[in-house]
Amino acid sequence: MRAMTTAEGETERQNCRINILGPITAGVGDDLVEVRGQRRQAVLVALALAAGQTVTRERLLASVWGEDCPPTATTSLRVLISQLRKVVGEELLETAENGYRLAVTPAEVDALVFRQLADHGREMLHQRRYPAAYETLQSTMELWHEPQWPDHGALWEESSSLANTKEEVELLLAEARLLAEGLPPDIATLEELTQRYPYRERAWELLMTALYWAGRQAEALGAFQRAKTVLREELGLDPGPSLVDVETAILNQDPRLDPPSPATVNLPRYATEFIGRHDQVAELTDLAVHRRLVTVVGLGGAGKTRLAVEAAGAAAEDFPDGVVCVELGPVADADLVPRQIGQAVGTVAETVDGIVTHLGSARMLIVLDNAEHLAAAVAETANALITECPNLTVLVTSRTPLQLQAEVVWPIPLLAVPENDTVEECQRSDAVQLFLARAQTVASGFHLDQDNAAPIADACRLLAGHPLGIELAAARCGALSSSDIAKRLRTGGAMEGAEHDRPERHRSVDVALNWTTEALTTAQRALLRRLAVFQGAFDLRGVESVCLVSPVTESNLVDCLDGLAKSSLMQVDRESDRCWYRLLTPVHGMAQQMLEKSGEAPMARTRHREAMRSLVQDAGDGSHQAEAPQLFARVDAYANDVRAVLDQAGCEDPAAAAEMCVQLRQYWTSRRSHHEVLRRIESLLEHRGAISDELLASLYETASWFHLDNGSGVSSVKEAALKCLQLRERIGDAAGVATAKLLLGAGVSHGGDHERAYCLFNEAQSTLEHLGHDSGMLRAGINAGIAAQKLGRLDDADTHLQVALSAAHRTGARALEALVLERRSYLAAERDDAAAADALVRAAHQIRVELNDPLELSRSYWSLGISALVSKDPTTATRNMLESMRLAQEHRLTDAWWIPGLIELAAVLMMDQGSLLAATRLLGAAESLRSRSGLGPNQQTVPGLDEARRSLEETLGADTFGSELSLGAAQTGPVALRRAQEGFAHVSV
Structure with a gap:
């Protein structure tokens, strides 16, 4: 047997087959090997029949040698086991403490599958599911082949047991065929069975019954006489009571012996075609056949009745005593429920006890349609019926469940809608x-x-x-x-x-939805209308924040949510270990109308607005902490709600909207939402008179940052930073002034004036150190370090970054700690200390893996790629570069400032593999992207890039080099990344 290895490295065993009926074989799929040698066969059979259970050595010895076990048998057994392992595989034949174990399941051993199917068929026949029993027993007999294993010792009992089971299956199959609707009596087969098994009275009973049904009463009585002769002459026994009872019934033409009449199927008929939902019909049909009480719940107009009727019709052959539908919609009085059911099943009884007496053990399916307005009475009646009538199944359609322990609630899905417009x-x-x-x-x-x-x-x-x-x-x-x-x-x-x-x-x-809501409790209706304030999905925390006002309380909230879900008014999506809820579009519209009519709309909207502001504040406060990805993911889930609150606040409360924009800065950065935030800030600045100077300064700071990160141009960055600086100088905010200088310095640096930028960063760092402002010192140290590096002052750069690293440790800002480590790795690379550079960049990457922020991870793989290139490991460099590109494209990060550097890394690696023209085009694309984004020179990129450019120009010639650069310059960032990936399609990541 062979094993497969999964992507995680775990071994996954392929399904195997052990055939011990007929020729003894073992293998995987159709790749079967015949096991030869009686002793090897005996060992395999004994192990296979135990299927995963340990078989003792004593049992195996008895299976091989019986009572004549030689002194060398134990040694011989070990040899046999060793030989079998070569056939079935080392991993399947295990040595246990006192024996051996074949690690297979019963489903992998044909003899055990045979027995299991025989049990299923017998049970179906007992349940009077004749067509299903006939099909199952046919499948059982298809597995049968006469065992060819040694029948001495311990295996004799197993062989005899299987032979008895086979005889029983033949008789059961004959009985199922006789009783299954639409199958004529197979008298020839029954005659043959009495010849082969003359002592099995059931074979004679079936033959007599078939002859009687065929109108051959005299022959049926003659068969009884033949049976009596065989039993008396050969066994000295009289026919048993059951066989005598069949003779008596034939003589008296007892109606009990009549053929089963076709099941009565009394279901509604429809003039319109049933569309689609084949999988749903199959699933509901299976539930109706195998469960006792199933309730189809869903919105009004969702198709519950039609689907239930289709499933009931499909299941009819499993209910020989009939399938009926009871329409409860017109019934207004709960006391009339039993009477309505009684009429449908053919009795004048008007009580549950009377119906139970009438049905008895009948195998029938009753569909109770539109039960929601009579839920309590229907629940009581249905529970009594399935308790007292062992073969009865009840299928209910209702807008709410019956709330019974035996009930299987099946929410009806709505129809599948197209994912696109093709x-x-x-x-x-x-x-x-x-x-x-x-x-x-x-x-x-x-x-x-x-x-x-x-x-x-x-x-x-x-x-x-x-x-x-x-x-x-x-x-x-x-x-x-x-x-x-x-x-x-x-x-x-x-x-x-x-x-x-x-x-x-x-x-x-x-009207249909209102009909559904009428079945809800007061608290459930209140919850439903309040949920209308959500624009998309919401979770339990959101519901608690907005909706916990009487009559919705902490004690009944879960029951209310459960009621809405089971009524299909609310959809539940499970994501890992959390539930997210949403109202379907038609329900959302109805809930909004309910909210307006209730007078609760102002309260609900106020609570919703406060919940969204709290959500945004949490995201802002934790934006540099380890929990940032979870906080940002929560904002993602409520994105439409946050936008709605921002839109409203922009008109009614600009100060609140400005505060939210400032708090969302890091979230919007990670989601590359630059254009949205800049548009919102521009709109808010038209109402600057309604915004305090402190908040206005923060708004300009946010605008400056997004202009910087978006590459909107140096002038836009500096303009917003200067306005921020002026406001903070006016209000005397020293820390704020330092922060504004950091942004102004970044704008100046992007314009190429690194000396002035370094001065601004230095001033800011001094101020922040004096104030003991750790988070400010962290950012100032990073910026001062980068500027010093660009000026070639590597020792100064490292000093600034060391200060930043200490501040990062004190504040717990893990994302910025990773950035500091990354910048220090660049310094080490410039000092030709490849080992230190590699260690630093890996430490940074480990932090980013823990934080799991796609933007930071993508940039981290870029840094790993540069480090590997410096270490002269182009294969690893290429793999890291491709992973960076994948993340950038998957998460729409192609406008990030470091994307040109990523494309330049691809160009150098492509040059190394000899693709000179493609490498030149990538250099052109990177240069053009820097220019279009307003980024100045000396941005972080691949060490030795200038030498690579000169080498390309010398090799290709100035004209070709310039032409290829121009072709590359026409490419956008996403196109350049795709071209780079295509150039490395042969590399497996």
Whole structure:
């Protein structure tokens, strides 16, 4: 046997097969090897029959030699085990303390599968699931081959047991065929069975019954006489009570012996076609067959009844006593529930006890449709029925569960909507197929094409795949275009149905949803309407922040959430160990209307606004801590809500909006949201009179930072930094002045004046050291160190970075600690200390791996690539570079300031592998990106880049070199990264 190795390095065993019925073989898949030699066969059979359990040496010796065990048997057994290991594999045949173990499952041994299928078939026959039993028992017999193993010693009992099971299966199969609806009596096979097994009275009973059903009563009685003769003459026994009972029934033409009548299937019929949902029908059918009580829950108009009816029809052959549907919608009085069920199952009984007496052990499926308004009475009745009637199954449709222990709650999914607007994707969507089917009933010739695919897909997505909503919308195709329908849905336009045969509760989506909410408790309705303030997904913490106002309390909140989820009013998405909730589009619209009517809208919106501001503040406070990724991920989840609060505050409370923008600085940086934040700041600055000087200075600081990080140009960086500086000088904020000088210095540095930049950074660091401002000292030290390095003052640079590193340790700013280590690695590289450079860059990378910030990780792999190149390890350098590129593209970081340096690293590596033209084009792309972003010279890049440029120009010639540079300069960052990756497609990462 062979094993596979997973990506994580763990060994994963392939499924094997051990066949001991017929020729004895073992192997993986179809790669089977015949096991020869009676003794080896006996050992393998004994181990296989134990399937994963230890077989003692004594048992194995008895299986091989029986009672005539020679003195050398123990030694011979070890030899046999060794030989078998070469066949089945070392990893499967294990040595245990007192024996051996074959590490296989029963499903991998044909004889054990045979027994298991026989048990399943017997149970199905006992449950009167005749067609299913017939199919299962047929599959069982297909596995049978006469055992060819030695039948002495301990294996004789096993062989005899299997032979008995095989005889029983043959009889069970004959019985299942006889009883299965639609299969005529196979009298010839039954005659043959009585010849082969003349002492098995069940074979004679089946033959007599089949002859009687075929109208051959005299022959049936003659078969009884033959059986009696065989039993008396050969065994000296009289026929048993069961066989005599069959004879008596034939003589009396007892109705008990009549063939089973076809099951009564009394289910609603529909004039319209059932669209899609094949997997859902199969899943619900399987539940109906194997579970006793299943409740289909979901929104009004989600298709619960139609789906339940389809599943019940598909399951009908497993219920020989019938399938019936009980419509509870018109029933207003809970006391009438038993009476309604009684009428459906064919009894005048009006009590549960009367129905139980009537049904007895009948194997029947009862569908109780539209039970939500009678939930308590239906729950009591259903529980009593499945408790007292052992073979009864109840399938319920309801907008809320019955809350019973035996109940399987099955929330009905809405229809799958298209992921994009292509015709091909729409053709795969059940939601679109329903739209088309309904549209074609009102607009002859309506079909899907390139022109209407997008609006139809849009309409289905706006309705979240809600079947009733889709039907009502598509019914308007007689008067409106698909684009008009989508536009009305987007603006909240209602769609109503006018068909006379449409139930009142399905006249519109709003009516259907209101019908659903009527089944909710007061607290559940309050929670639902308050959740309308969320623009997207929300978690438990968000719900607690916004909705915990009476009648929603801490004690009933979980029950309320559970009720909304089980009613399918709220969708639950599980992400790792957390749950996120969302209201489907139609439900969200209804909940908003409920909120407005309730008078709670101002309260709910205020609490929502406060929750979002608290979320943003947490993200700002923890932006440089280890928990930053988790905090930022939470902001991601609430992105639409945060934007909505920002939009509202921008109009009503500019100061609050400004504060949020400042707090979101690091989050927006990591998400590359530069254009959004600069647009918001520009809008807020139009209301600067409503913003305090302190906050206004922070807003200019934030703007300066984003201009800097976005490469908006040196002038924009300096302009915002100067305004920040002036405001902070006016209010006497010394630490703030130093921070503004840091930004101004960065702008000056990007303009190429590193001497002046270094002075500004030095001034800022001195001020911040005097104030004991650790976080400021950290940033000042980093900037001063970078500037000193650009000026060639490596010792000064290292001194500044050491100060920054100490500040990073004191503040716990791990991301900035990694940056300091990275910068120190560049200094070590310039000093030709490759070992120190490599150690520093790896220490920085380890921190970034722990923080798991894609932006920092991408840059870290770039640094690792540079370090590997300096260490003359181009293979490792290439792998790190490609990983950096992958992260940059996957997380849309292609505008980061260091992307030109990453492309330059690719150019040098490409040059080393001889791709000179491609390398030159990458250099052109990097140079152009620096120029377009407003970045000045002396940005961090690959050591020895100037020498590489000169070498390329000399080798290619000035004209070719210049031409290729120009071609590269036309490339955008994403295109240049793709070209670089294509050049290293042969490298496995």
